[in-house]
Amino acid sequence: MDRSTASHSPSRRALLRVAGIGAAGVASMPLLTSCTGATAEQVSTTGTASLLPAPPGQIEPLLDQQKVTNALAKLDGQVRDAMEGTGLPGMAVAVVYRDEVVYAKGFGVREVGKPAEIGPDTVFQVASVSKPLASTVVAALVGQKKISWTDPVISHNKGFALHDDYVTRNATFADLMSHRSGLKTASGDLLEDLGFDRAYILAHLNQEPLDTFRSSYNYSNFGYTEAGQAAADALNMSWEDLADEVLFRKLGMSASSYRHSDYEKAPDRAILHVPLGNKEWAAKYQRDADSEAPAGGASSSVRDLAQWLRLQLGNGTYAGQPIIDPAALQVTHVPHVVSGPAAAPAARSRFYGLGWNVSYDDQARVQLGHSGAFNLGAATAVAMLPGEQLGIVALTNGRPQGIPEAITAGFMDTAQHGSPTVDWLAFTAGVFRQIDESDKPEVDYTKVPAKPAPAGPNSAYVGTFGNSYYGPLVVFEQDGKLAMRMGPPASPTTFRLTHFDGNTFSFESIGENANGLAGALFAGPGGGSVPKVTLDFYDRTGLGTFTRAS
Numbered sequence: 001m002d003r004s005t006a007s008h009s010p011s012r013r014a015l016l017r018v019a020g021i022g023a024a025g026v027a028s029m030p031l032l033t034s035c036t037g038a039t040a041e042q043v044s045t046t047g048t049a050s051l052l053p054a055p056p057g058q059i060e061p062l063l064d065q066q067k068v069t070n071a072l073a074k075l076d077g078q079v080r081d082a083m084e085g086t087g088l089p090g091m092a093v094a095v096v097y098r099d100e101v102v103y104a105k106g107f108g109v110r111e112v113g114k115p116a117e118i119g120p121d122t123v124f125q126v127a128s129v130s131k132p133l134a135s136t137v138v139a140a141l142v143g144q145k146k147i148s149w150t151d152p153v154i155s156h157n158k159g160f161a162l163h164d165d166y167v168t169r170n171a172t173f174a175d176l177m178s179h180r181s182g183l184k185t186a187s188g189d190l191l192e193d194l195g196f197d198r199a200y201i202l203a204h205l206n207q208e209p210l211d212t213f214r215s216s217y218n219y220s221n222f223g224y225t226e227a228g229q230a231a232a233d234a235l236n237m238s239w240e241d242l243a244d245e246v247l248f249r250k251l252g253m254s255a256s257s258y259r260h261s262d263y264e265k266a267p268d269r270a271i272l273h274v275p276l277g278n279k280e281w282a283a284k285y286q287r288d289a290d291s292e293a294p295a296g297g298a299s300s301s302v303r304d305l306a307q308w309l310r311l312q313l314g315n316g317t318y319a320g321q322p323i324i325d326p327a328a329l330q331v332t333h334v335p336h337v338v339s340g341p342a343a344a345p346a347a348r349s350r351f352y353g354l355g356w357n358v359s360y361d362d363q364a365r366v367q368l369g370h371s372g373a374f375n376l377g378a379a380t381a382v383a384m385l386p387g388e389q390l391g392i393v394a395l396t397n398g399r400p401q402g403i404p405e406a407i408t409a410g411f412m413d414t415a416q417h418g419s420p421t422v423d424w425l426a427f428t429a430g431v432f433r434q435i436d437e438s439d440k441p442e443v444d445y446t447k448v449p450a451k452p453a454p455a456g457p458n459s460a461y462v463g464t465f466g467n468s469y470y471g472p473l474v475v476f477e478q479d480g481k482l483a484m485r486m487g488p489p490a491s492p493t494t495f496r497l498t499h500f501d502g503n504t505f506s507f508e509s510i511g512e513n514a515n516g517l518a519g520a521l522f523a524g525p526g527g528g529s530v531p532k533v534t535l536d537f538y539d540r541t542g543l544g545t546f547t548r549a550s
Contacts, residue, residue: 193511
């Protein structure tokens with residue numbers, strides 16, 4: 001994620017987008033297209049031949065049943081090799097081809113140390129694969145003419161506000177769902193980590209600084225969430241009920257939900273895991289993403305998601321029945337913003353649609369996909385070649401290491417070339433290692449200076465500090481040492497403060513975006529109580545300074 005302070009760099013969820021993890025595991029670059037749009041009729045009328053023919057409206061399929069069958073025969077081995085190579089506890093994969101679920105399997109266990117195995121009906125937290133699911137829900141309302149992609153969201157949610165009045169009045173569903181509203185990537189995420197709910201977070205987005213409206217791309221979970229919430233507001237429904245009504249029930253996706261409580265109640269569910277090293281994993285954390293449900297809070301099984309892939313590949317039709325208007329759905333599949341500008345003249349740019357990474361391969365075929373990542377223990381990926389009527393989804397119960405992306409990319413590669421042309425797991429693992437490295441704080445608070453300057457007396461720091469974004473910060477003395485408390489009044493978080501140097505203390509960051517020790521930088525005592533403190537971890541968009549109130 002974009003973080004304005006020097007001490008904390010972009011998080012891995014945002015860097016998945018920067019790295020281009022998308023359609024077929026990695027987003028490919030778009031084909032250079034012709035400069036002319038002249039039709040055959042225009043050529044015959046003018047007698048002037050165009051430099052290049054007009055591009056075809058539909059690329060002819062290059063795959064056939066035999067090629068896909070060959071790829072399916074190798075998929076088990078690819079999954080097992082990836083799991084054996086990483087120690088990943090469990091994975092489930094489904095493939096759809098020509099409106100048929102041709103593969104749906106589970107591998108490994110739901111939780112390490114326990115015998116329950118994963119199957120095609122095991123429920124996973126799907127993280128940001130929630131986004132293309134959500135754009136499908138909103139497309140249903142667009143097709144019913146309940147809303148339009150170009151409606152300003154404020155026309156359906158009167159409380160919507162961003163930092164700029166013009167953007168507030170004009171930001172549309174398409175702007176928010178393509179991440180071009182100007183909201184910075186980290187906007188709202190740290191409020192979520194502290195336990196604030198959706199209403200609080202959306203109500204405080206107006207304090208977040210904005211990038212350039214409609215000409216910048218910043219992957220924003222809560223900008224996306226606002227769009228989903230406004231769509232639900234238009235029908236006077238909750239987002240969760242809306243998704244049930246217009247998507248999950250119509251496709252028989254009985255294991256799917258945008259409620260964390262439904263995931264927790266599922267008897268057959270995969271538990272989150274983080275790596276310990278040497279191919280060992282542990283179930284250490286829980287992740288409740290209800291506050292950003294449209295962007296990351298869905299849970300589902302691969303059997304359910306295969307039905308959704310049938311709908312997507314069927315252009316809004318499922319089991320022969322029209323479910324979503326094809327024109328409304330197609331808007332989600334086309335580029336709305338450049339997400340990765342080409343780095344060289346002959347390189348290809350990457351694009352984002354509405355909940356989809358969009359790219360084009362060497363044959364000019366559109367590729368659609370998305371990754372999902374919870375640092376606390378889940379990684380997912382979905383990929384489609386719509387022109388080939390082929391799609392794959394892979395869900396895992398382990399912290400992101402590029403594994404589901406390697407499986408989706410390897411399968412698509414095998415279907416087209418007979419076998420993988422790239423060692424996909426090595427490639428994607430390398431990308432994720434770079435992401436991990438970039439996410440480390442620049443100030444290493446584990447390395448205390450050999451001769452740190454002394455702190456002031458505890459009484460100089462104790463007190464309540466106000467902040468309009470995060471709410472009050474209470475610094476207090478506990479067992480002779482300092483601690484601080486912040487977050488929702490009903491369930492605040494207490495952080496122990498450890499002296500680092502002078503008026504700087506360290507504390508352990510928490511939540512999905514945690515990256516180790518962070519700093520609490522108090523203003524100098526000056527012989528009395530310190531007037532303010534800046535928490536560098538919470539200052540990523542310049543909102544992390546707290547001013548003494550008492």
